[in-house]
Amino acid sequence: MFENLSERLDRSFKLLKGEGKITEINVAETLKDVRKALLDADVNYKVAKQFTDTVKEKALGQNVLTSIKPSQLMVKIVHDELASLMGGTAAEIDLKGSPSIILMSGLQGSGKTTFTGKLANMLKTKKGKSPLLVACDVYRPAAIEQLKVLGEQIGVPVYAELESKSPVEIALNAIKEAKNKGNDLVIVDTAGRLAIDEQMMQEITAIKNAIQPNETLFVVDAMTGQDAVNTAKEFNERLDFNGVVLTKLDGDTRGGAALSIRSVVDKPIKFVGTGEKMDALDVFHPDRMADRILGMGDIVSLVERAQEQYNEEEAKRLQKRIAKNQFDFNDFLTQIQQIKKMGNLKELASMIPGVGKALKNIDIDDNAFKSIEAIIFSMTPEERVNPGVLNGSRRQRIATGSGTSIQEVNKLVKQFEETRKMMKMLTAAKPGARKLPSFRR
Template sequence: MFDSLSERLEGAFKTLKGESKLTELNIAQSVKEIRRALVAADVNYKIAKEFTDTVKDKALGQENVLNAVKPGQLMVKIVNDELVDLMGGTVTDIDIKGKPAVILIAGLQGSGKTTFSGKLAYHLKGNRRKSPLLVACDVYRPAAINQLSVIGEQINVPVYKEMDNQNPVEIALKGIAHAQAHGHDVVIVDTAGRLSIDEKMMEEISNVKEAIQPNETLFVVDAMTGQDAVNTAKSFNDRINYDGVVLTKLDGDTRGGAALSIKYTVGKPIKFVSMGEKMETLDVFHPDRMASRILGMGDIISFVEKAEMQFDEEKAKKLEKKIRKNKFDFNDFLEQIGQIRKMGDLKSLINMIPGMSKMTKNLDIDDSAFNKVEAIIFSMTPQERNHPELMNLSRKKRIAKGCGHSIEEVNLFLKQFDQMRKMMHKMSKMPGMGTGAPTGGSGKKLGGLAKRRARRKR
């Protein structure tokens, strides 16, 4: 995500390396490179020029101040502030007041609408303690209704559907009535994908919106389409006047143009960003955190928040006791892997940690990285999982045969596990050190900090 843009911006800041202060000449050179980086990221030239003109003016105003700050660092600060402002400045929440609140989902064909509808239901159910109902109003593609049904079953959220009804307005109204009768406090209406040039389909989505009067209308955009996505979002907004934008497929080859310029062009905030197919991979859009990621500074607050959502304090206390007694076993390790998986896409998580995006740039990291480890552990007996010290050659050979990996791979894993176990035990003895989990020990302070900062930004 934004790798190319991040590299180009880093190159722009390097033009100030070795300079003792900002001058009109080095500012102009750096700003020129920043403009090139934005245009290469598929940001409209007019927006890129206006952005860099503002950066230049602010940088020129800093020529004779803050001499203790390096010019490159000062320019990063200015660009960061302007990126935050360009992408909307602050977090914009969705309106889920009402009994029930109604959210209408619109978007282009293939933008990821149906998957997003499921992710939003999962998000509202888990993070906002809501009881959502999904309503299938894509009457043109039977597979879409089936897809929503499968997603609903996966996340344990009911789906209202009428296979024989071809009127999306009727289905939406009946779905809302069903939600009222069955105690659902949020209704998410998934509509058919459409093209902005298809007058019949545009008329249909307008009629659905007028009939159901949603609290919130969200327009789903494929982030990989760049500036085309921005243009399409504008034409849709002119027609249905939606409330916010959702950027999907941010885990793909995203140049960044849509995320950077859609708020400027359309005047509507980005409310959610989505990456991957997993239901957990939906994030509330934070302009400041996205700017930090673009500039290669990571997003540790989002990382901590994701960890906290999967964290059980009672389990952590038990785990800490086991680590202190050097009793951490393979079952504990499996549980930790499970928690990491629930947090979302592995590479995206790693890239939230400051400095890690450069280190993992050329590495193919995904959830399959855990598959070998899990296969090895699952090939152990319950006794072996509870007592790592039982491992001997005959047990290793049996495990290797059972998991389909070589004895060398099994030995390597066991060696790494032993080293990790010893290190965790050693660290647990240090003053002020807990399990390193998001709450408990020093992590508790970090988690609290994340929450306080998040509340202030909201």
């Protein structure tokens, strides 16, 4: 995401490199390029102009310290303003009450039903909630079926009424059901609608008035760019929603919607969809997004994703095995599977500062571990536990069984042995271990 904008901003800042100080002339030249970059990224014109005017005012009011280059100062100012433009800090979702109620709204095809399932999954696993999904799209039978399939995937019940009843009645009945069954969260999925469709807009307004939700979220496809912002404005005038959800942000290399929508509707972006899987959903952090746009990575989000897969007991067990040099291919396979659960590999790599820029034109296949897993699965239990028995004939059998070459098997075994040695050394060098003697001159 934001690849095009990141590249253009990087080129803009290079205009200041080599300059001894910030002047009105070189700032104007740099910000002219920044404004073009924002407009090319489909950012609203008024938003882009106001943004560059604010940056110019702050840049000219700064005294550049001798230790800081003008380009570095400009990056800092642009970073802070980008974060402010997108809301400054992450916006919390209101989960008060029992049950707490969340109402979904949005255009047809915006990814609303899929997001409904993702949000239920997130709040169930991370907040310990017991959700009930409500199918209120009475116009599209496939939508009800889709929600049921998603509910089954994540282990969350779905309330639906096949008889032709009004969405308002269905939503009210679902809330009663939630109270009877002990569900402390109700997420109401509604039909997609156009802002110009007066009847449909009246219907969702009636649903909101009847159920009085804690949160009304507007779900919009980020790839629709400036149209997403205009639609959000029209929906907000009717619904006065609490927050925005940007879906398919991973497919948008421009990012104009994320940068414009907060300023235009004055409502926070609360969540962003970053893939098709049910766990591909992130809380929106403006400061972290500004880091990523400017190629600074996003270490905090990377660590958070790693911690979600982190099991303290498993980590202690693994540490003991490494210390005793017992780390084997079963442990190696477990580590690979945990990394895969963290998400898209290229996105994970781009969270490391500097790596995103280096990977700009490189495609990292999510199946990158497939051949490694195939090789390990082709080993016998004894071979996984004791790699030392892997002689030539065993390696050839493994290569044939995994559909790989003997060279690939040899390469994996060599890398595994080097990894095991490195882990052993790091464990031995931890605080409290015996230090090497020092040498006096």
